[in-house]
Amino acid sequence: MLRIGPVQLATNLLLAPIAGYCDLAFRTVCREWGGVGLACTDLLSPQGLLRGTATSLDLAKTNDFDKPVGMQLYGSDPEIMAQGARWAVEHGATVVDINMGCPVDKVTKKDGGSALLTNLERAVAIAARVVQELERCPLSAEEWGRRLGTATHATAGIRDSAFGIRGSMQYATGASTNAEPRIPNAASPVPNAPCPVPLTCKMRLCWHTTDFESGAACSPHLARMLADVGVAGVTVHGRTTEMKFSGNVQLAGIARVVESVNGRIPVIGNGDVKEPQDAERMLRETGCDGVMIGRGALAAPWLFRQTHHYLQTGELLPDLTLDEKIGTVKRYFDLMREHRDDRYAMWQIARRISWFAKKMQARLPDGRMESIKPFREAVRTAKQPEQLYEALEAFRTGGLRGGIEDVSMTEDVA
Ligand SMILES: Cc1cc2nc3c(=O)[nH]c(=O)nc-3n(C[C@H](O)[C@H](O)[C@H](O)COP(=O)(O)O)c2cc1C
Known part of the structure; x- marks a missing residue:
């Protein structure tokens, strides 16, 4: 240790x-x-x-x-x-x-x-x-x-x-x-x-x-x-x-x-x-x-x-469920509101949603990754916390998917 x-x-x-x-x-x-x-x-x-x-x-x-x-x-x-x-x-x-x-x-x-x-x-x-x-x-x-x-x-x-x-x-x-x-x-x-x-x-x-x-x-x-x-x-x-x-x-x-x-x-x-x-x-x-x-x-x-x-x-744990991943994003957002303020939380979540989104994409039956660009866009353009919560809920229930995937999303920092 x-x-x-x-x-x-x-x-x-x-x-x-x-x-x-x-x-x-x-x-x-x-x-x-x-x-x-x-x-x-x-x-x-x-x-x-x-x-x-x-x-x-x-x-x-x-x-x-x-x-x-x-x-x-x-x-x-x-x-x-x-x-x-x-x-x-x-x-x-x-x-x-x-x-x-x-x-x-x-x-x-x-x-x-x-x-x-x-x-x-x-x-x-x-x-x-x-x-x-x-x-x-x-x-x-x-x-x-x-x-x-x-x-x-x-x-x-x-x-x-x-x-x-x-x-x-x-x-x-x-x-x-x-x-x-x-x-x-x-x-x-x-x-x-x-x-x-x-x-x-x-x-x-x-x-x-x-x-x-x-x-x-x-x-x-x-x-x-x-x-x-x-x-x-x-x-x-x-x-x-x-x-x-x-x-x-x-x-x-x-x-x-x-x-x-x-x-x-x-x-x-x-x-x-x-x-x-x-x-x-x-x-x-x-x-x-x-x-x-x-x-x-x-x-x-x-x-x-x-x-x-x-x-x-020596064993790999199973991946988290999508609900757990969305819950983690929401938890992070709520904590930012609590520790800082809504403005900071909205700014921060918009700039880093691509990082979280990397682990939220599902693999399609043809082997390609599902596109969740609409989800990222909905988070990025949200103006109020309520809109952010709505985007998370819509994504959780199967919405905000489709469209053309932007491969450049993979590296936002460095
Ligand atoms: C955007 C960004 C900011 C960073 N800020 C710091 C910092 O404040 N202090 C520091 O020691 N390293 C900083 N680093 C370097 C990281 O701590 C780490 O050494 C580096 O990213 C390599 O580790 P990783 O591949 O696990 O990210 C930063 C890296 C990035 C990408």
């Missing part, structure tokens, strides 16, 4: 930070299906958190059910990052993470994200300063219990908020409805471990693809140096910065980091896990300790549950 410093995760599967997509509502839906060892916020600007800007505070929103949770910070100034880490501890983080992999210009031009892969000295200095600050942020035992999720996840109340999904997920039928959560989410403490809130770092293999190809990727070296200054775990997205999201994840690159740290800290592999078997392959071929899933979960928030079951038993 995966352990990050003093945090023993319930599973070795993690929800990736995906800026603009992994909000509190989405993390909640993934957790409700089960199998999530740790979920992370989107990348957060420490300056924004310290100034209390509305966007940063929205992105950092969490609650007792959303535990254990990682809060990811980006930046390049060790002192500001340290103050950001303190803020994160004071506002609900179970783990603090530093972004060392973001390839976006807005972040790298200010020397943050992936740019740290070109300045290892700075990367390590930031990590060392943040570790030092975290050691000065003690939490009470009661608060630590909350951070691990033990209080919320262990009680019967979860049946209403999670697998029960009663009332709010009115379309859900079958095995998951009203059932006990079969896969836990809560972490447990490691006895007598120091420094409650651990630091992790998320990186890519290196900046230049030629460096990786010639065996000179910096990630193995960087991971070792981070372990030396007290970082409790690293996540490696098996692509270079230059690759952005193109090409395939390089499992050999992740394996080199695993080999380099030699068991001193856990290594979490990341990239292209879309099915339970992908996670099994990543674990087997790289020797990594855990698997982080991003885009695969956008299409299937239940992927953690399915994957955990597969890793435990």
Whole structure:
């Protein structure tokens, strides 16, 4: 089982930070299906958190059910990052993470994200300063219990908020409805471990693809140096910065980091896990300790549950029913309304319905996929929540199908 410093995760599967997509509502839906060892916020600007800007505070929103949770910070100034880490501890983080992999210009031009892969000295200095600050942020035992999720996840109340999904997920039928959560989410403490809130770092293999190809990727070296200054775990997205999201994840690159740290800290592999078997392959071929899933979960928030079951038993669970999938979309929409507002919920559901829709198409008798373009369009053009609910209900009862399928729907982000 995966352990990050003093945090023993319930599973070795993690929800990736995906800026603009992994909000509190989405993390909640993934957790409700089960199998999530740790979920992370989107990348957060420490300056924004310290100034209390509305966007940063929205992105950092969490609650007792959303535990254990990682809060990811980006930046390049060790002192500001340290103050950001303190803020994160004071506002609900179970783990603090530093972004060392973001390839976006807005972040790298200010020397943050992936740019740290070109300045290892700075990367390590930031990590060392943040570790030092975290050691000065003690939490009470009661608060630590909350951070691990033990209080919320262990009680019967979860049946209403999670697998029960009663009332709010009115379309859900079958095995998951009203059932006990079969896969836990809560972490447990490691006895007598120091420094409650651990630091992790998320990186890519290196900046230049030629460096990786010639065996000179910096990630193995960087991971070792981070372990030396007290970082409790690293996540490696098996692509270079230059690759952005193109090409395939390089499992050999992740394996080199695993080999380099030699068991001193856990290594979490990341990239292209879309099915339970992908996670099994990543674990087997790289020797990594855990698997982080991003885009695969956008299409299937239940992927953690399915994957955990597969890793435990070698058996694939049956696919969800259409009612359960529609119920999941509705649940996500309702949670966004609850945590944010109708405007946000309408905007968010319109931009990401293609992800959910990927898993809602049925195969026709002639082998082709049924077209559900009218459904996606109905969701995208809905102006009020009532219209969204009507579209879900129409689709559930067999409508909003047909027409010509738009094959470009498959990739909306990255
Ligand atoms: C739209 C988008 C936004 C992302 N935002 C972040 C982010 O805020 N922080 C981060 O560390 N990685 C971010 N990532 C990278 C993912 O966490 C992950 O490393 C990458 O998508 C590969 O994993 P996957 O194939 O499972 O999606 C983002 C990826 C995408 C596609």
